[in-house]
Amino acid sequence: MNKKGFVGVIVLALVGLMLAVGPALGADPVKIGVVGPRTGDAAATGKAFEEGIQLATAWVNAKGGVLGRPLEVVFEDTAGAPDKAASGFERLVTRDKVAMVLGESHSSSALAEIEVANRLKIPFVVVEAWADPITAKNYRYVFRAGPSNSGVVNETIAKWVQASGFKKAYIVAENSDWGLGIAQLTEAALKKAAIPYEQLVTERKSQDHYTELTKIKQFGPDVVLAYVYGTGLHYFVAQAGEVGLTPKAVILDGAGPPSLWPDYWTNVGDYGNLECFVSSMHEKVELTPLAKEFRENYVKAFGKAPTDYKSRSIYDAVLIAADAINRAGSLGAENLVTALEKTDLLTTRGKAKFGMEKGGPEYHQWMPPMLVIQWQDKAQTVLYPPEAATGQLKR
Amino acid sequence: MVKAIDNRWWLAAAVAGFAALPWGLGIYHQHVLIVSLFYVMMTASWNLLAGYTGQVSFGHAAFAGIGAYASGILATKVGLNPWLGVGAGTLAAAVFGFLLGVLCLKMGGIYLSLTTLGFSEILHIIINNEYEITRGTMGLQVPGLIAEYSKLAYFYIFLAGAIITLAVVHRLIHANIGLNFRAVQNDERAAAALGVDVVRVRVLAFTVSSALAGMAGALYGHYLLLITPQIPSLDQQFLVLSMTVIGGLGSFAGPVIGAFGLEILSEYIRAYGEYHVLAFGLVALIVARFAPRGLVGVWKQFMDRRRPAA
Structure with missing residues (x-):
């Protein structure tokens, strides 16, 4: 190679780097990062996150911000891919200089991100990634203000299956950390409850479930526990209706949001009726005054009622972060971790308080209550827990 | 002789x-440099095949994937030990490259491109479905x-x-x-x-190029600490292709300039998600049509025009 070529490379690299330095300078507001899928199969979650962030930052800044400065949230798209999630997380910390990071709704992405959080020693509050190992690794900088697989299965799904008197169950799990993890826990819970079951693993992005559904139909379950996230669930529900598996069997969407996305009814048609799903939000079940305030502010800001509960999950996480920063009195990671460990804050989903017992997934975990809801003529009916129920299971 | 020594000093x-550059830079900028160097490895090795022997392979990212997953x-x-793993990954990519080369390089032209495209997709499907070994989209x-x-x-x-x-x-x-490479290309x-064993020359270029991609992929996987099907994806392949074509296909400096230029640029337009690959692809098409020698060719043309006529 001649000298001009090499000199050209160096000049190009230097110019590029000088340009890249620009955005990181002159940060007046306190910045926190959010990771989540803005593109890809679960882009609707990114939209829900954006809505929650907008409301939460407005709420925090209206009350004086954090440390007397405005709060600013920088959103990094992960597209639901672990490699993009890990590099996006690192970019938030190294380029945008955020004090802490919140968010995520894919367990595989979160599992890649917690390694970066641990390496860079930056507090990370996971919001909607449920795999147990996220907190079971007991990393000092990793917290979860949201459901865990074991919490959802043991406290909600298994109990609902038993309470509803289902005789035979089928577990369908996507090949992701969340899907495989929650299926394993469900299997253990069904075994303990002596409920006969079978299970299969499906490709996460599959659009064709006919062969699998034929197999499921042959087993004759009265409940299908579907751990499939994204629009994949819509295909599953629609095709289950086509092959006649439903309404004889009830499908439970074990994640929740896909059943609440705006295109749900367009994609599944009438086959979506009587489908059940888990959620932490229902208009008639407001656990705290803040939940009511969130709903009112949401309607005011977006001109519609909130549906995807993940908008409220990220809202709570931003409030938890702001509260921790104010109590820490600085943006130092160690102070923030100590402050997060002492969190005792009333959020929309109840009082947030992180577990401190090491050795399992309860460490740095706060599990908000979850509901089982059924679509009944396009209206949501809460089935479980009994104290929150607004109606009975229809089949 | 004096000119050769002069060039070596410049080099x-x-x-x-360049080695002193990361000192004083923050870790984000160091990261951008590291990823750029990964793309230098990828583009330079793909250029050996496409730029010097005229064999357009769409399986280059797949060989990086083989290196990464093997390691x-x-x-x-x-x-x-990961260092031994990098060696094993490089070897695995070389072996697959050799076997694929022997199988399809007699075909050449569009058939080679189609075969390597198929190979890339097959590998992608295997990685996604054999999740018990590869962890599929969950990432290893x-x-x-x-x-x-x-x-x-x-x-x-x-x-x-x-x-x-x-x-x-x-x-x-x-x-x-190298002369044989050029002869086969022309x-x-x-x-x-003239006695050049065309298939042998092609297989050699294909094997060396695959091995270098395998080494790049293995190093990249151990740098990210996470290997996903994104490494052997077609997105990655088209990014490498765009970098090489925009920089200057068939020139030594072109892939280096393309790798640094597009990687730095992609950091700025990342907010548009996957569309940046589409944008690069469109620019590569325009460059291939109107400036087939890329930025290096445009620069040379500019310098030639400025030089006074003899």
């Missing part, structure tokens, strides 16, 4: 200057190459990798075999008539 000074699986399932977490994670150390590892790749390419294109029938 040594440029490398030394990652050996490190996580067998406990092999792998150990790093060094005990204490340091961007600076990875920068020098990748710099060494890029220098090795560029040295191999430089050595090959300036040796007799007119394979004429080359065969």
Whole structure:
């Protein structure tokens, strides 16, 4: 190679780097990062996150911000891919200089991100990634203000299956950390409850479930526990209706949001009726005054009622972060971790308080209550827990 | 002779200057440099095949994937030292490259492109479905190459990798075999008539190019500490293609300029998600049509015009 070529490379690299330095300078507001899928199969979650962030930052800044400065949230798209999630997380910390990071709704992405959080020693509050190992690794900088697989299965799904008197169950799990993890826990819970079951693993992005559904139909379950996230669930529900598996069997969407996305009814048609799903939000079940305030502010800001509960999950996480920063009195990671460990804050989903017992997934975990809801003529009916129920299971 | 020595001094000074660059930079900028060096390895090795022998392969990212997964699986399932894993990954990519080369390089032209495209897709499907071994889209977490994670150390590892790749390419294109590469690219029938073993030349270029991609992929996987099907994806392949074409296909400096230029640019337009690959692809098409020698060609043309006529 001649000298001009090499000199050209160096000049190009230097110019590029000088340009890249620009955005990181002159940060007046306190910045926190959010990771989540803005593109890809679960882009609707990114939209829900954006809505929650907008409301939460407005709420925090209206009350004086954090440390007397405005709060600013920088959103990094992960597209639901672990490699993009890990590099996006690192970019938030190294380029945008955020004090802490919140968010995520894919367990595989979160599992890649917690390694970066641990390496860079930056507090990370996971919001909607449920795999147990996220907190079971007991990393000092990793917290979860949201459901865990074991919490959802043991406290909600298994109990609902038993309470509803289902005789035979089928577990369908996507090949992701969340899907495989929650299926394993469900299997253990069904075994303990002596409920006969079978299970299969499906490709996460599959659009064709006919062969699998034929197999499921042959087993004759009265409940299908579907751990499939994204629009994949819509295909599953629609095709289950086509092959006649439903309404004889009830499908439970074990994640929740896909059943609440705006295109749900367009994609599944009438086959979506009587489908059940888990959620932490229902208009008639407001656990705290803040939940009511969130709903009112949401309607005011977006001109519609909130549906995807993940908008409220990220809202709570931003409030938890702001509260921790104010109590820490600085943006130092160690102070923030100590402050997060002492969190005792009333959020929309109840009082947030992180577990401190090491050795399992309860460490740095706060599990908000979850509901089982059924679509009944396009209206949501809460089935479980009994104290929150607004109606009975229809089949 | 004097000019050769002069060039070597320039080269040594440029490398030394570049090696000193990350000192004083933040870790984000060090990361951008490291990823750029990965793309230098990828583009320079793809250029050896496409730019010097005229064989357009769409399986280059797949060979990087073979290197990454071979090294990652050996490190996580067998406990092999990651450095040995990088060697094994490079070897695995070379073996697959050789076998695929023997199988399809007699075909050449569009058939080679189609076969490598098919190979890339098959590999992608295998990685996604054999999740018990590869962890599919969940990503395979792998150990790093060094005990204490340091961007600076990875920068020098990748710099060494890029220098090795560029040295191999430089050595090959300036040796007799390089003339054979050019001969096959220009007119394979004429080359065969002059006694050049066309298939042998192609297989050699394909194997070396695959091995270098395998090394790049293995190093990249151990740098990210996570291997996903994104490494052997077509997105990655088209990014490498765009970088090479925009920089200057068939020139030595072109892929280096393309790799740095587009990687830095992609950091700015990342907010548009996957559309940046589409944008690069469109620019590459325009460059291929109106400036087939890329930025290097445009620069040379500009310099030639400025030179006074003899």
